[in-house]
Each structure stands twice: as structure tokens, then as C-alpha cells.
């Protein structure tokens with residue numbers, strides 16, 4: 001009988017590694033070689049899954065994928081064990097010095113609470129050096145160590161903010177900003193395939209309206225909604241209101257989320273917002289956010305859109321909408 005083989009989605013769920021990370025470990029480091037179907041889809045054996053879990057554990061114990069990718073199972077286990085023995089010794093030493101004031105050396109920043117700051121610094125350094133491979137690697141390592149919300153809120157968003165500020169004060173060039181945007185966009189695309197969305201999931205359309213070209217915020221909104229179990233129709237940037245409304249209608253969406261970053265003073269936005277309002281069924285909620293959304297508060301009030309200030313708030317709104325949609329569905333079937 002053929003050995004049992006699993007598709008990427010199942011492997012990603014069991015190991016907790018994103019599909020992107022698994023593909024990079026394969027392509028760049030040959031850490032595993034999955035079976036390929038005639039249509040070129042990857043399939044993984046139980047052994048492959050065990051190996052991925054082991055590699056993940058070794059990385060969590062401080063190893064680098066470039067160093068361990070080709071090692072045997074026993075060699076990796078030895079490294080993990082070595083690390084845990086070291087940790088035990090370190091703890092004993094710590095205890096004996098606990099009454100003395102401690103200075104944490106820079107390299108140990110990683111072990112302390114400052115894990116996100118460590119990853120943020122690595123990402124920024126790679127951006128400064130114009131090194132896309134180092135940036136991608138830094139993002140992958142951050143995604144292994146941090147939860148999705150922390151990765152987004154404590155690494156990606158502040159990284160882009162810092163890049164924007166450094167560009168504004170002249171210490172970074174526009175090319176650094178472009179490079180970081182490209183790598184981050186691709187990385188986020190890779191994160192999308194992890195979620196398992198059910199057929200009955202509520203649908204949300206995500207876009208930026210006409211005149212709004214920045215789309216990383218919108219993409220993040222899409223990821224957050226997917227992580228909340230929503231089916232996302234991601235339309236990208238610069239979308240005319242009638243296209244957004246048509247996509248919502250055709251997909252029976254119960255919400256539309258708009259990201260508004262720049263400019264904060266586009267006179268055409270009012271007309272776009274009104275067209276959207278008239279193009280959507282009144283049962284569809286409009287949610288807006290992004291750093292320039294507040295500048296258009298009068299317009300949002302006029303069309304009954306809900307301006308949401310942060311991602312936690314966005315998650316709450318999604319949960320409320322989902323619950324009221326379920327209630328509505330129950331009433332209809334009764």
C-alpha cells in the first residue's frame with residue numbers, strides 16, 4: 001500500500017509552520033524533499049511532518065535553519081538537548097547571582113522579553129542594507145517565534161512606520177522603502193494559505209478605494225479576517241466603488257473593509273464613498289481604517305461606515321458581525 005501523504009494545508013496546520021516557511025526551507029535549504037503529484041502539488045509523508053516539527057523545535061531552541069537543514073534526526077536532537085542542558089546550567093548560575101544587579105548582553109536580547117524588538121531590528125537592518133534575502137529570512141524567523149498578531153503589530157507595522165519616518169528625515173532612500181514593501185507583500189501573500197476556511201464562513205470584501213495606492217494595510221486586514229475564520233475577497237488597491245459593490249454583491253458579502261492611508265484630503269473620496277453606499281445592500285456593513293481614515297470622519301458618518309482604530313477592535317467588530325449574522329440566519333430558518 002502507498003504510504004499516507006498529506007497536502008500543504010494539513011502539514012501547515014499540524015506543524016504550525018506557514019506554507020511560505022515550508023517552501024523556503026525546501027527551496028533554499030533542501031531541508032525536506034516532498035513528493036510531487038503529476039500536477040506538481042507537494043505531498044508530505046508522516047516522516048516529512050516529523051522532520052518539520054523537529055526543525056521547528058531546533059529553531060525555537062536558537063538554531064539557524066541554514067545550519068541544521070541537512071542534519072540527521074539524531075544530530076538535530078543532540079543540538080536541542082545540548083541547548084536544554086545549557087539552559088539548565090545557565091539557570092543555576094542565574095540563581096547563584098540572583099542577588100547581584102544584572103546587565104543583559106546585547107546578544108541575549110533575543111532570550112529576554114524583547115523578542116519582537118530583536119526581530120524588528122533584524123528586519124530594519126536588512127532594509128537598511130538593501131538585502132531582500134536577509135529581510136525575508138528575518139521575517140520567516142519572526143513568524144516562527146511570534147504569533148500572527150504579534151508579528152503584525154510588533155514587527156511589520158512598526159517596521160514600516162520606522163522606514164517611513166527614516167525616509168521622511170532623509171536617512172533612508174525611497175529604494176529601501178520599495179524593497180521592504182515588495183518583500184513584505186510577498187511574505188504576507190505566503191501567509192494567506194494557512195487558514196482553513198469553511199463553506200459557511202461569512203464573507204468580507206477588502207480593498208482600498210480609488211486614489212488610495214498603499215495596500216499593505218489592506219492586505220493585513222485580509223489576513224486578520226481570515227485568521228478570524230472569514231472568507232476574504234481581496235481586491236487590492238485603487239478600486240472604484242462600483243467594482244467593490246459588485247464584488248460584495250456577487251459573493252454575498254456581509255461586510256466591506258476599506259483601508260485609507262494616503263492622501264488624507266482627496267476631494268473625490270466623498271463621491272466614491274457615496275457610490276459605495278448606494279451600490280451596497282443596506283445589510284452590508286462598511287468598516288474603514290488606516291492612518292488617514294480619521295481625516296474623512298464626516299464622510300464615514302454620512303454613509304454609516306464604522307471607523308475602527310486598531311486590529312483588536314477590528315477582530316471584535318468581526319466577531320459581533322458574525323454573531324448577528326448567525327442570529328439572522330437562525331431567524332430566517334425558523
Ligand code: B12
Pocket residue numbers: 152153156157160161162163164165168177178181211212213214215216217218220221257258259260261262263264287288289290291292308309310311314
Ligand atoms: C510602504 C509605503 C509606501 C509604498 C507603498 C507600497 C504599497 N504597496 O503599499 C510606496 C513606496 C509605493 C509609497 C508611496 C508613497 N508614499 Co508612502 N509610505 C509607505 C510606508 C513606509 C508604509 C505603509 C505601510 O505599508 N505600513 C504598514 C501597514 C501595515 O500599516 P498601515 O497601512 O498603517 O496599516 C495598519 C493600520 O493603519 C491598520 N489599518 C490599515 N488599514 C486598515 C483598514 C481597516 C478596516 C482597519 C480596521 C485597520 C486598518 O492596520 C494595519 C496594521 O496595524 C508609510 C509610513 C507609515 N507610517 O505607514 C509611508 C507613508 C504612508 N507614505 C507617505 C507618502 C507621502 C507617500 C508618497 C506621496 C511619496 C512620494 N512622494 O512619492 C507616495 C504616494 C503614493 C500614492 N500614489 O499614493 C506618507 C504619508 C504622509 C501623509 N499622511 O501625508 C507616509 C506616512 C510616510 C511619511 N512618514 O511621510 N509609500
